[in-house]
Amino acid sequence: MNIEFEELAKEFGTSRALHPVSLAIPSGALIALLGPSGSGKTTLLRILGGLEFPTSGRVLLGGQDATGLSVQERRAGFVFQSYALFRHMTVFENVAYGLRARKRHERPTEAEIGRRVNRLLDLIQLPDIGGRYPSQLSGGQRQRVALARALAIEPRMLLLDEPFGALDAKVRKELRQGLREIHDRTGLTTVFVTHDQEEAMQLADLVVVMSMGRIEQVGRPADILARPASDFVRAFTTA
């Protein structure tokens, strides 16, 4: 599903988190929102997911106006920065949560839920951890469970907030590859937020460089590195 936003702006009180920004994301792309903290990248991601609402502007999902759609109606698979796994539920119940939350006539049977959860745990290559609690998992395992939980709702797009931020360097490299593979297998339009330019350049098809609530440049990683549009982009991407 392609994602577009037009003249999207967000103000918190008197401070502007986002100046009017516009962008079109082609269906099936893997996009990085790259920028330092306070650049508005997380705000933009949360607006896409329906967790924040813009002060002005429009969001279009698959060509349809989705600006007023509630977070539930967006059906965005969201992976939070600290993963936000439900700490009192097992991994199985975490992944099954979105299926159980469906309206009765749309809810799969218990057997079907079991099948789907196990298939997702296979997909993230952790088939045997269904009975464990989040506190018994490593950081990398938690991130993958969070991904499986987001995929369980058969999302229309995948949104990830600093998905590798809390991990050490070695695990980060492995999981980067993991996200790329899952993206390629599911074909979901995927947007992730990062402040790590190397991560953005290696993983994404298209990088959106942001600063101070504005989009500085949009382009393929190689193009941005070869032809930075501003001094900020040059400084930030060569850092």
Place this chain on the structure above:
Amino acid sequence: MSDLALSRPAAVTDEPRATRYLLIGIVLVLISLLLFAPLVAVFSEAIRQGWAASIEALTSPDARSAIRLTVIVAAIAVPLNAVFGIAAAWAITKFDFRGKAFLITLIDLPFSVSPVVAGLALVLLVGANSSLGAWLVANDLKIVFAFPGIVLATMFVTFPFVARELIPVMIEQGRAEEEAALTLGANGWRTFFTVTLPNIRWALLYGVLLSNARAMGEFGAVAVVSGKIRGETTTIPIMIEMLYNEYLSVAAFSLAAVLALLALITLTLKSLLEWRHADVLAATRRH
């Protein structure tokens, strides 16, 4: 505060043995003197003239009515306070709004105001001398010197317990898990019952137990609004005071023993729950 006993820390001090035993000894002496001895005194005084006298005192109509009233008042005030406490803690920790600091101060008000003042305020507000009170009397609604007044006074003094227990826990847990539930398609109520409530259940239980103990034991505010009508508006603590003033010490201490027993039962219940769910507690403590 309920978490302290769960993990046994490695020895972190290198004080000599004698110092440690001295300190532990002082604590034990203080606990026996201040906590244990009074409790023993109450129970032994209650059965000084034998079990029969004590039971007779407890089964008198006045005593039975006092026990019934206390239990009913707690059964109404505590659940209502649990609901209000959750609502207040939810509003304060999950939303940003103007006047938040003021609301937190207001929640603490019953802690800082003397219960007697609270009772007097209630009498002034809805008593026969106020316009609201006059209207209530005209419509045959009795609040002061009647059951509703006792419930209101009890609710006022026990209001902060639940909210005070919940606010720090909910601040620490943040909003991320609730937001995750919303993105997974859950509505507000489902999010509350499947994510928020399980995460705060131990703090909630603790707040409810404290609130219950105070609701049953409250004297000052209830004494002012109850009017102390024997067999009608006397709760256990008020009945104890009346009996004691009439030199009926066996009856007074028997009722006091019942009150102490109710408190001990709540504490045992809490320990039992913590013990039975120790594994879940440990597993869900922290990410």
